[in-house]
Amino acid sequence: MTGEVPASGPATVVGPRPFRAIVGSTMRSILGRRRTLLVLLFLAVPILLALLARSLPGGAGQQEAVIGILDSLVVRVVLPLVALLIGTAVIGAEVDDGTIVFLLVNPVARWEIVAAKLLVAEVVTLLLVVPVTALTGAILVAGDPSVSSSIATGFAAGVAVGAAVYVAIFVAMSVLTSRALVLGLGYVLIWEGFLASLFAGTRNLSVREYTLSIAQQVAGVDLTAGQAIAWELAVVMSIVVFLAAVAIAIRRLASFSITGGG
């Protein structure tokens, strides 16, 4: 039909899958952003606060205070906000500035794009929040016989699961809307921070509750004054929410429409 067009049909496709190329490009874009610096500053806060708490007189021997710092500072604030900043950066930044078009006009399966982007966001977020949680916990419990040392491990485990779920949610949000950062912030502050914990029923739909439930199970210490949801439920719900978010992101990216040139 077109004669001797040297078009590359499927036969010439011999290069490696583009997964690695997308991962590499996404890493570079994240590391080059000012937002990433903000995340690092943010992560220093719980560590500094833990050091401060231990250096004050009477800073030892209060298990409730230790749990309080890890729950209200790390689980409520640092974890979701770091996941938000990283999770909305991997696809959301490209949606915002329009460069997503250069990724979409390629014969790349949409699931592969989402998988590569999600992998970067998950790895970066986990590498940031889990060590910070473990370190903050370790500083708070170290050499204090009156505080269970398993609390640090428990919170680190819970935060790892929570981070994985949050990141998937924020990646999906950034494909669904161009205002993912603002909406994500609203979700963290209003739903996770306030509404979800009001009733027993809504607790089942809160990533913070999954985090605490798993932390409590791993630590073997009551962290929630008996309010936590069952750890089995937390695990199942974490998987369900994660998979649902990934499925939504892939579906949405497959029919992502771009209008004109701007």
Next chain:
Amino acid sequence: MTGWPTAGGPGRREKADLSRLSGVPVELVGVSRWYGNVVAVNEITFSLTPGVTGLLGPNGAGKSTLLSMIAGLLPPSTGVVAVDGRPAWRDPSIYRRVGLVPERENLPGYLTGRGFVEYAARLHRMPDPRGSAAEAVRAVALEDAADRSISGYSKGMRQRIKVAAALVHDPAILVLDEPFNGMDPRQRLHMMGLLRSMASEGRTILFSSHILEEVERLGERILVVVAGRLAASGDYREIRRLMTDRPHNFTVRSSDDRRLAAALLTEESVFGVEVGSSGLAARSADYGGFARSIALIARSAGVSLFEVVPTDESLESVFSYLVRR
């Protein structure tokens, strides 16, 4: 030249009927697209065969919407947009055959020009991404700047690096949205030569522009889109003739508008005069003839001419004439 079905036709609101497609590189059948209540593209039908086709129209006519649909980035509200006989929407495999140069200038600033093109090559699973990228960069004559960060690129350089990225997989179909924007005359000439030579290799090339002269110099065929409708399509000479044959309006100021108006009415090529407060408005079918003869007419009528201004030489008026035609 293949057939160019005209726009409009009986309203085709039924679901995509793929059996009507003929399998040419690009085909649109009864395509409309609206955003809410705003119609951006209205019942457009055409097909593209190898060669260069220019998509001409004023800003906001729906050119970008059309190109987005052809590039599989936007679903038509009704009708079918097909590439190689298959609907373009939700089918990433079309990009093996299609290269797109979008209009937007934002590019990943953390990459070098070469890195950007190489990334495109890897996304296309080219066997030798480096080699393909180097070749594409050479094709757009950007070797000197290729290893600099894109964030420092000029408008013209951005255009060219986008073209390089779209060329890297040797596409049979190339779609370019306002590719000459921001280019200086020399770059423009080079790009036109590049597109022409790619077309001579049997590729199907569609580019949009709101500048008649660009389309005239490059497009063997022209599609004119105005207000979402296909106003004209076919050979550019034919369309050029339609554009020059239309009536032209002039505003004339003179020492005696009334006397001049009476004299003008005896002229064959003038078919309307009107005397108003701002001067004399005249309509003529012959642009060059009117400009030449008015001086003679004025002199023999004993009237001094102060000013003769063509009032509707904007592209928009040319377009709106084509639509009303």
